Amino acid sequence: MSAIAAVLIGVSLLYISTTARLESYIKMLMLQGILLFMVAAGNAHDISFTSIIIIGVETILFKSIMIPLFLLKTIRKNQIKSDVESYFSGFTSLFIVTAILTLGFLTAYLSASSNAVLEPLYFGISISAMLTGFFIIATRKKLITHIMGYMILENGIFLLSLSAAKEMPFIVNLGVSMDIFIGVFLAGIFINRIKTNFDQHDIDDISRLKD
Numbered sequence: 001m002s003a004i005a006a007v008l009i010g011v012s013l014l015y016i017s018t019t020a021r022l023e024s025y026i027k028m029l030m031l032q033g034i035l036l037f038m039v040a041a042g043n044a045h046d047i048s049f050t051s052i053i054i055i056g057v058e059t060i061l062f063k064s065i066m067i068p069l070f071l072l073k074t075i076r077k078n079q080i081k082s083d084v085e086s087y088f089s090g091f092t093s094l095f096i097v098t099a100i101l102t103l104g105f106l107t108a109y110l111s112a113s114s115n116a117v118l119e120p121l122y123f124g125i126s127i128s129a130m131l132t133g134f135f136i137i138a139t140r141k142k143l144i145t146h147i148m149g150y151m152i153l154e155n156g157i158f159l160l161s162l163s164a165a166k167e168m169p170f171i172v173n174l175g176v177s178m179d180i181f182i183g184v185f186l187a188g189i190f191i192n193r194i195k196t197n198f199d200q201h202d203i204d205d206i207s208r209l210k211d
Contacts, residue, residue, distance in 0.1 A: 002042025005035040006125050009159065010101055013132045016152070017097035018090045020083050022075055025148045026068045032155050033063025039122065040162055058158075067151070075144065085141040093139070097132055104128030122163035129156030 012028045012035070019025065037059035040052065074080075086093060108124025133153025137146050 002039045003121055005038035005042065006121050006159070009035050009039075009155070010104070010125050010128055013097055013101065013128060013152070014094065016136070017093040017132070020090065022080065022082055022084060022142075022145065022148075023072065025084070025145065026071050026075075029071075029148060029151055029155075030064045030068045032152070033059045033065075033068075036063065036155060036158055036162075039159065043119075043162065063151075063155070071144065071148070080142065080144060084145055087139045087141070093135075096135060100131045100135065101128045103131070119163040122159055126156045126158075126160035126163060129153070129159060132156075 009032055012032055016025060016028050019028075037056060040055045040059070075082075088096070104124040104127045106124075107127050108120040111118055111123050112120035130153050133149045133151075133156060136149030136152060140146060140149065
């Protein structure tokens with residue numbers, strides 16, 4: 001079951017690369033949080049009970065409920081356009097993310113053949129998620145989409161920590177502090193009411209700023 005959940009995380013990356021709606025991004029973030037918990041629960045024998053509790057709070061409460069709902073409320077409150085606005089077409093983005101996933105599975109195969117301590121499938125999907133997060137940050141125009149890209153990147157790091165949980169259980173708990181940072185980052189941005197300065201919420205507006 002945990003292997004299927006990991007593969008579904010990869011499939012969600014493909015969907016994210018093609019969707020043009022911000023709310024679809026949020027739904028995929030919610031799904032990824034649930035899938036991450038399923039991956040962790042499927043490997044409970046390699047992780048301490050305390051870490052499982054922390055992971056449950058991290059994935060279900062923060063990743064699947066609190067942060068996505070906060071993003072959704074922010075989009076509606078600030079009347080941000082529902083479209084994603086990418087520098088690339090949906091087909092081009094799908095092609096690039098497919099190449100990223102291929103690279104991830106190749107990395108998983110190589111890590112398996114080298115007898116590494118990492119779980120190959122989780123390691124490969126985590127690399128794909130991190131690279132996809134970077135890709136979204138680099139190619140999407142809206143500031144809020146950049147934040148979602150950062151969350152996908154963090155999900156990849158979280159999955160990477162699960163792939164190494166048997167050898168390095170302490171690293172699993174680092175995801176909690178990262179989500180706290182995300183929450184503070186989001187609050188800092190939208191409490192200052194970006195809309196009052198940038199009606200379009202695009203990074204193009206910021207790039208034109210001068211001293």
